[in-house]
Amino acid sequence: MDYRVNSKQPNNGDWAVEAEGLVKIFGDNRAVDGVDMHVKAGTIYGVLGPNGAGKTTTIRMLATLLRADAGSARIFGHDVVKESQIVRQLIGVTGQYASVDESLSATENLIIFSRLLGLGRAESKKKAAELLEEFGLTEAAKRPLKNFSGGMRRRLDLAASLIAQPPLIFLDEPTTGLDPRTRSQMWDTIRRLVNTGSTVLLTTQYLEEADQLADRIAVIDRGRVVAEGTGDELKQSVGTSSLHLRVENQSDIENARQTVEQVLKVQATLTSEAAKITAPMANADLITDLLIALREKGITLSEVSVQKPTLDEVFLTITGHGVEDEKTKDTNRAEAVTV
Numbered sequence: 283m284d285y286r287v288n289s290k291q292p293n294n295g296d297w298a299v300e301a302e303g304l305v306k307i308f309g310d311n312r313a314v315d316g317v318d319m320h321v322k323a324g325t326i327y328g329v330l331g332p333n334g335a336g337k338t339t340t341i342r343m344l345a346t347l348l349r350a351d352a353g354s355a356r357i358f359g360h361d362v363v364k365e366s367q368i369v370r371q372l373i374g375v376t377g378q379y380a381s382v383d384e385s386l387s388a389t390e391n392l393i394i395f396s397r398l399l400g401l402g403r404a405e406s407k408k409k410a411a412e413l414l415e416e417f418g419l420t421e422a423a424k425r426p427l428k429n430f431s432g433g434m435r436r437r438l439d440l441a442a443s444l445i446a447q448p449p450l451i452f453l454d455e456p457t458t459g460l461d462p463r464t465r466s467q468m469w470d471t472i473r474r475l476v477n478t479g480s481t482v483l484l485t486t487q488y489l490e491e492a493d494q495l496a497d498r499i500a501v502i503d504r505g506r507v508v509a510e511g512t513g514d515e516l517k518q519s520v521g522t523s524s525l526h527l528r529v530e531n532q533s534d535i536e537n538a539r540q541t542v543e544q545v546l547k548v549q550a551t552l553t554s555e556a557a558k559i560t561a562p563m564a565n566a567d568l569i570t571d572l573l574i575a576l577r578e579k580g581i582t583l584s585e586v587s588v589q590k591p592t593l594d595e596v597f598l599t600i601t602g603h604g605v606e607d608e609k610t611k612d613t614n615r616a617e618a619v620t621v
């Protein structure tokens with residue numbers, strides 16, 4: 283089945299990103315294997331995929347930091363190879379900021395950054411103080427950067443990209459490993475970037491994050507885009523919720539599975555775990571009907587839950603395999619590669 287959603291938007295010049303057939307090969311590893319991507323200006327585009335899927339490599343090619351082995355890409359109509367100088371003026375990549383000066387404080391770094399961008403002395407100072415306040419970094423403002431935690435660094439990075447506010451901002455896993463409070467702060471800031479005119483291309487390992495933020499999402503797996511569309515379209519293909527249930531008596535399992543399929547009108551899966559059934563649910567409310575039907579058949583449950591589908595389940599549905607193999611093959615690549 284093809285989950286690809288055809289986006290029939292006219293190419294009327296307002297594309298922030300147009301990429302066709304991007305390929306990057308490391309040794310015999312086709313890290314990016316023919317990626318097409320179209321991002322409309324003024325939107326948030328999410329690239330969703332597990333560790334090692336090729337997200338960072340794709341961003342690095344779009345951001346002129348890495349030459350593609352095949353394919354082409356344009357940023358606001360400018361070719362990333364032939365017009366790389368122009369492209370660099372139109373983009374911001376989180377991660378670049380951290381290299382300013384590790385021994386200086388957060389405030390000093392932000393001020394230098396503002397001055398480099400041409401802001402006046404007083405304005406730079408004011409801007410730095412405002413941003414540190416907004417990102418909850420006021421307490422740490424005087425500390426040298428080298429003493430910052432990963433989460434604090436990430437916030438400072440994003441603060442720095444707010445000063446320049448380039449038309450297109452690449453955020454590579456901006457919230458991986460952040461606590462929930464900092465994560466939702468990040469989400470607000472990302473939305474603000476777009477509300478004030480920027481386009482954001484972000485990568486994430488979290489379905490919920492892509493769904494919350496992105497206007498459109500590309501699911502990337504082993505260097506290929508395996509699904510593309512809005513969050514709703516994506517979830518329709520995998521169900522908005524995911525049902526997990528276990529029967530008390532192993533002998534009821536087949537009967538229970540059929541009941542699930544009849545009531546939910548989907549395909550239910552028996553997992554390798556003893557007597558466990560999982561199924562996508564378009565509507566979590568159907569659980570009531572299901573429980574009544576199971577009771578009427580005299581099937582006793584030992585466990586039932588309705589959860590949001592995990593990235594693993596999305597992948598399982600779309601690609602027919604989970605994310606486990608990539609994880610074991612390639613632990614923490616997200617942290618290892620910075621752009």
Ligand SMILES: Nc1ncnc2c1ncn2[C@@H]1O[C@H](COP(=O)(O)OP(=O)(O)O)[C@@H](O)[C@H]1O
Nearest residue numbers: 308313332333334335336337338339615616619
């Ligand atoms: N500089 C590099 N040299 C060799 N292999 C690389 C390099 N960068 C990435 N890779 C490999 O390319 C694949 C995709 O990596 P990456 O783009 O970092 O994935 P993601 O960002 O989705 O986690 C992985 O198998 C990774 O090991």
Ligand SMILES: [Mg+2]
Nearest residue numbers: 337338615616
């Ligand atoms: Mg990465």
